[in-house]
Amino acid sequence: MLPRTSRFVWNWALAEWNRQYETGENPTALQLKKQFNQIRREQFPWTWEVTKNASDQPSLDLGKAFTAFFAGRARRPKFKSKKRGKPSFYLANDQLELGDHRIWIPKLGWVNMAENLRFTGKVTGARVTKTADWWFVSLGVELPDALPEHTQAAVGIDVGLNRLATLSTGEGVENQAFLKTALKKLRRANKRLHRRKLGSKNREKARRQVARLHYRIACMREDVLHKLTTRLANCYGLIGVETLNLKGLLKNRRLARSFSDASLGTLRRLLEAKVAEHGEQVIKVDRFFPSSKTCHCCGWKWEEMQLSDRVFVCQHPDCAYFHFEQDRDYNAALNILREALRLIGLLDQAVCGTGLDEDVNLAVDVG
Numbered sequence: 001m002l003p004r005t006s007r008f009v010w011n012w013a014l015a016e017w018n019r020q021y022e023t024g025e026n027p028t029a030l031q032l033k034k035q036f037n038q039i040r041r042e043q044f045p046w047t048w049e050v051t052k053n054a055s056d057q058p059s060l061d062l063g064k065a066f067t068a069f070f071a072g073r074a075r076r077p078k079f080k081s082k083k084r085g086k087p088s089f090y091l092a093n094d095q096l097e098l099g100d101h102r103i104w105i106p107k108l109g110w111v112n113m114a115e116n117l118r119f120t121g122k123v124t125g126a127r128v129t130k131t132a133d134w135w136f137v138s139l140g141v142e143l144p145d146a147l148p149e150h151t152q153a154a155v156g157i158d159v160g161l162n163r164l165a166t167l168s169t170g171e172g173v174e175n176q177a178f179l180k181t182a183l184k185k186l187r188r189a190n191k192r193l194h195r196r197k198l199g200s201k202n203r204e205k206a207r208r209q210v211a212r213l214h215y216r217i218a219c220m221r222e223d224v225l226h227k228l229t230t231r232l233a234n235c236y237g238l239i240g241v242e243t244l245n246l247k248g249l250l251k252n253r254r255l256a257r258s259f260s261d262a263s264l265g266t267l268r269r270l271l272e273a274k275v276a277e278h279g280e281q282v283i284k285v286d287r288f289f290p291s292s293k294t295c296h297c298c299g300w301k302w303e304e305m306q307l308s309d310r311v312f313v314c315q316h317p318d319c320a321y322f323h324f325e326q327d328r329d330y331n332a333a334l335n336i337l338r339e340a341l342r343l344i345g346l347l348d349q350a351v352c353g354t355g356l357d358e359d360v361n362l363a364v365d366v367g
Contacts, residue, residue, distance in 0.1 A: 002054050003087035003130070005047050009036060009078045010058040014077055017062065029063025051106040057090035086109060088129040096126055103137060106234070119143060132215040133208055150279060154238035156337025157328045158291065159267065161258050162310075165228065168240075168327035168337040173228055178220045179261040186213050225267050233274035240340025242332075243287045283340035296334035297321050 013032045020027040033056055040047050040055065047055050068074035097104035102112050103126070117123075117139060124140040144265045156168035179186075189210045196203035220287040232239060250256045272282050285291070293302045295312070298319035302312065312331040314321045 002050050002089040002105075002128070004082075005050050005054040006058050006089040006141060007082065007085060008044075009047070009055045009085070010062060011079050012036065013059045013062045014079055014238070017066070029060050032062070033059040049107070051091065051095050053091050053095055054089050061090075070233060075356055086129060086131070091126045091128065093123050096123070098123065098139075103247060113137065117141070131270055132211040134215075151235065151237040152340065153236045154240070154337060155232070155236045156240040156333045156335070156340060157232075158242065158332040158336055159244070159262075159264050161262055163329060164262060165267070166327070166333045168330075168333040170330055175262055176224060177258070177261050177278075178217045179257070182213060182217055186210070186217075189213055195243075195294075218272060221261075221263055222266075225263060227269065229270040229274050232271060233278050233280070237278075237280040238283065238340065239271065239280070240283045240285055240336045242285045242289070242336055243273065244268075245287060283343055285336050285339045285343070289335075289339055291332040291335040291339070292328055294331075294335050295319060295321060296331050296338060300325070 013029075013036065016032055016035065017027045036055065036059065052293075053264070062077060065074065065077040070077050080272070091105065095106055096119055099110065101114075101116055102110045104110050105128070119141045121144075122142040124142055126140070127138045129136050158166045160166070163172045163174060165173040189206065193203065193206040195211055196206050242292075244264060249259045252259075275282050290301060292312070293305045294300070295302075295314040295316065298314065298316045298321070300314055300316035300319060302309075302315070310328050312326045312328045313323060314326075316322060
């Protein structure tokens with residue numbers, strides 16, 4: 001009932017917003033909220049059967065959505081569907097109560113939670129959502145600002161498909177390709193779904209099975225990305241990463257699914273957010289910088305290098321790495337680190353990728 005009420009109020013507010021906007025008016029979230037409260041007792045009495053947040057918050061959420069749309073940060077808000085939408089509702093801090101492994105929700109009573117709240121502070125609100133067959137509650141808690149512990153280590157990261165990430169320290173992070181691994185099982189589930197009759201209970205069961213598979217894949221992928229980005233943010237104060245044209249990569253019909261499975265955009269977004277929380281910085285290296293074709297020691301460029309060449313061999317006779325075979329991605333990570341240091345004015349102190357002076361602990365291993 002709560003998700004249904006929230007979805008109904010959202011759709012009503014969006015339709016009213018569009019109507020007022022087309023007539024030249026300037027609608028706001030607070031105006032729509034007051035307007036709905038004036039007519040809900042007569043026209044929609046069933047909305048009183050649930051907590052007031054189910055009918056108040058959707059208008060405010062719609063206002064935030066339009067603010068992001070007009071600022072160019074998001075798409076235009078759309079109507080929510082009962083079948084394709086994601087059921088959710090909001091609870092203010094005066095509408096809930098937390099206990100031992102449980103939460104009190106109006107009209108529902110005490111509901112068990114999988115774990116206790118891990119943070120101590122003032123709870124500002126909660127949002128309950130449903131994904132696949134599971135319900136989740138996201139709690140907002142006010143916490144004091146923690147003083148970040150600064151570290152002077154620096155690292156360069158080269159991302160890709162063969163390996164999810166290769167660090168300038170020589171460490172490689174495997175691309176586990178969760179979607180590719182579960183593709184056979186997912187195809188069987190989709191075939192089973194499309195064989196079921198529209199509107200039948202068996203079709204709904206098959207749809208829920210497909211949703212559970214997609215959710216499981218997404219959870220495993222997010223787990224790997226969160227653990228990796230958290231470790232990098234805790235260990236390094238300066239991280240060099242290469243910018244990628246992700247939209248362009250997804251247009252490659254041969255590799256689009258592999259790039260989506262790797263979720264490189266999410267990796268960079270999480271890394272930037274977590275590094276910023278620690279008060280450190282992520283240096284973005286332009287994607288046209290020839291990190292894979294350039295020797296990290298002498299700067300010699302392999303112009304004829306192909307994507308199939310996985311080993312980099314420097315051909316400059318005066319280079320310390322002359323005819324020395326190096327991993328292509330490792331060499332690129334070292335170049336990304338050097339370019340990041342150049343962008344912030346520290347390259348003059350780095351010699352042949354071996355590091356900086358004693359004041360900066362540069363995480364580079366040249367073998």
